[in-house]
Amino acid sequence: MTAKPPTPRAVKHVQAPGGHPARVEIRDLRVAYAGRDVVSGVRLLARDGEIVGLVGPNGSGKSSVLRCVYRHLRPSGGTVLLDGTELAALSPAESARRVAALPQERGGGSELSVRDVVAMGRVPHQRAFAAENTADRAAVDDALARTSLTALAGRRFDALSGGERQRVLLARAFAQRARVLVLDEPTNHLDLRHQTEVLALLRAERRTTLICLHDLNAAAALCDRLHVLHRGAVVASGAPREVLTPGLLAEVFGIRAVVVEHPLTGGPLIAMDHTAAPAHRERGRDGADRGAPA
Numbered sequence: 270m271t272a273k274p275p276t277p278r279a280v281k282h283v284q285a286p287g288g289h290p291a292r293v294e295i296r297d298l299r300v301a302y303a304g305r306d307v308v309s310g311v312r313l314l315a316r317d318g319e320i321v322g323l324v325g326p327n328g329s330g331k332s333s334v335l336r337c338v339y340r341h342l343r344p345s346g347g348t349v350l351l352d353g354t355e356l357a358a359l360s361p362a363e364s365a366r367r368v369a370a371l372p373q374e375r376g377g378g379s380e381l382s383v384r385d386v387v388a389m390g391r392v393p394h395q396r397a398f399a400a401e402n403t404a405d406r407a408a409v410d411d412a413l414a415r416t417s418l419t420a421l422a423g424r425r426f427d428a429l430s431g432g433e434r435q436r437v438l439l440a441r442a443f444a445q446r447a448r449v450l451v452l453d454e455p456t457n458h459l460d461l462r463h464q465t466e467v468l469a470l471l472r473a474e475r476r477t478t479l480i481c482l483h484d485l486n487a488a489a490a491l492c493d494r495l496h497v498l499h500r501g502a503v504v505a506s507g508a509p510r511e512v513l514t515p516g517l518l519a520e521v522f523g524i525r526a527v528v529v530e531h532p533l534t535g536g537p538l539i540a541m542d543h544t545a546a547p548a549h550r551e552r553g554r555d556g557a558d559r560g561a562p563a
């Protein structure tokens with residue numbers, strides 16, 4: 270049997286509202302929890318419409334960086350600038366209109382319907398106690414359709430599978446129509462078809478996107494640029510092809526791999542040796558031996 274390459278679903282391009290450039294700049298970011306630095310000296314820039322990936326081992330600080338961009342965390346040092354303005358200077362409602370997030374904290378236990386959860390993405394655009402207007406309804410319907418959730422719109426959110434919930438929260442972020450998307454592992458619960466759909470959607474949306482992904486092949490296929498975080502610092506940045514080298518994969522991720530040309534796309538494809546022993550033992554920021562990587 271000859272395998273036919275999958276054809277990505279055609280997705281309509283929807284211009285993010287406002288039409289202005291949306292640029293995120295992180296300068297010398299430091300994050301500490303209970304006095305312990307977990308991120309330091311992180312600088313990165315996502316230009317208008319660019320998809321910038323953060324990759325790195327567990328605990329390397331990726332989510333902590335993203336939390337500072339969607340204002341779940343206040344940086345211990347450094348700044349996050351949105352179109353040149355410090356995020357901290359914007360009101361919470363203004364930053365919510367401009368930055369939509371799919372956080373790692375996924376919540377749960379909500380008795381709301383799928384549609385109600387997606388409609389929460391419209392709250393930053395609404396006056397207090399105002400009912401949903403036509404633009405809100407259109408944005409919600411569009412977000413449900415794009416994430417293939419229209420048929421589930423009436424279901425209870427807390428009765429969905431992990432992957433379905435993840436798509437609902439992604440739909441909520443799309444419904445927000447912010448020019449900046451911050452996505453923490455948006456595909457980790459999705460089956461392969463839905464992963465491919467979400468990646469195609471993100472490429473088609475072309476919003477300024479900061480995204481964490483553990484799947485390095487997905488990151489290489491999606492992102493314009495990658496930043497590799499290791500023990501809270503950026504150790505490599507650039508186009509996926511420049512960054513994802515066998516040396517870096519061994520050094521940072523502790524895996525044995527080669528990087529070949531993808532036979533279908535021509536992009537970089539990491540072929541990992543799953544049978545090899547981990548290439549190094551992990552050390553914490555304090556230098557303490559944390560054992561071999563899982």
Ligand SMILES: Nc1ncnc2c1ncn2[C@@H]1O[C@H](COP(=O)(O)OP(=O)(O)OP(=O)(O)O)[C@@H](O)[C@H]1O
Pocket residue numbers: 302303307325326327328329330331332333334
């Ligand atoms: N709320 C918190 N309180 C204390 N320490 C935290 C907290 N959140 C994260 N940390 C620690 O900060 C470090 C970085 O965590 P972070 O979640 O940013 O890493 P990550 O790269 O996103 O990891 P993963 O790939 O496992 O999601 C880890 O050592 C983690 O244990």
